[in-house]
Amino acid sequence: MKTPAPTDKRKRVDWDEYFMNIAKVISSRSTCDRKFVGAVIVRDKTILSTGYNGSIRKLEHCDEVGHMMENDHCVATIHAEANAILQAAKNGVSIDGGTMYTTASPCWPCFKLVANAGLKRICFGEFYRDERIFEIAKKIGIELVKLEPSSLDV
Numbered sequence: 001m002k003t004p005a006p007t008d009k010r011k012r013v014d015w016d017e018y019f020m021n022i023a024k025v026i027s028s029r030s031t032c033d034r035k036f037v038g039a040v041i042v043r044d045k046t047i048l049s050t051g052y053n054g055s056i057r058k059l060e061h062c063d064e065v066g067h068m069m070e071n072d073h074c075v076a077t078i079h080a081e082a083n084a085i086l087q088a089a090k091n092g093v094s095i096d097g098g099t100m101y102t103t104a105s106p107c108w109p110c111f112k113l114v115a116n117a118g119l120k121r122i123c124f125g126e127f128y129r130d131e132r133i134f135e136i137a138k139k140i141g142i143e144l145v146k147l148e149p150s151s152l153d154v
Contacts, residue, residue: 007041016123019101020147024125026050027103027142031061031135035128036106039080041088041119049091051083081110083118093117104128105144115140122148 008015013021019040030053041049055061055076062068068076078086081102088095096118100106105124106114111133114122120145137144 016101016147019047019099020103020123020125022047022050023035023101023103026052027080028052029033030080031055031063032067032074033063034067034074034077037080037102037104039084039100040082041095041098041100043095048093049084049088050114051080051087053077053080056084066122079107081100081106082113085113088117096119099123104126106133107148108132112138115142121145126137 032035067074099121
């Protein structure tokens with residue numbers, strides 16, 4: 001017996017939108033309430049690692065005890081991109097050649113980590129602060145992709 005074709009005419013999201021939606025959900029775990037950012041590292045349509053903005057393990061969170069501010073930045077927080085790379089390293093997962101989906105473009109220190117981790121593509125939602133990433137990404141062959149906001153409200 002054949003299964004009938006679905007009558008639901010919903011739009012099936014493409015892979016970029018799919019993984020960016022996951023990054024948005026991950027950002028909901030952020031514990032620095034100054035900016036909620038989520039990151040997903042993917043290769044071959046498979047999630048390798050995730051990360052969100054948060055404090056050093058076993059320390060209080062910014063949204064509980066306040067921020068440690070320097071030059072208008074909270075320096076107590078480890079950024080989502082760095083946490084995704086660290087999670088992969090901690091678990092022995094190679095991310096070389098992968099793509100990072102992040103809800104905000106990487107700051108300069110995180111961009112350097114992404115580049116040296118061997119990621120080849122960064123898809124980001126909103127632009128965040130540092131124009132240098134565009135020039136350097138072009139020089140070293142990292143593709144930067146600005147994704148439009150998703151129609152999915154997550």
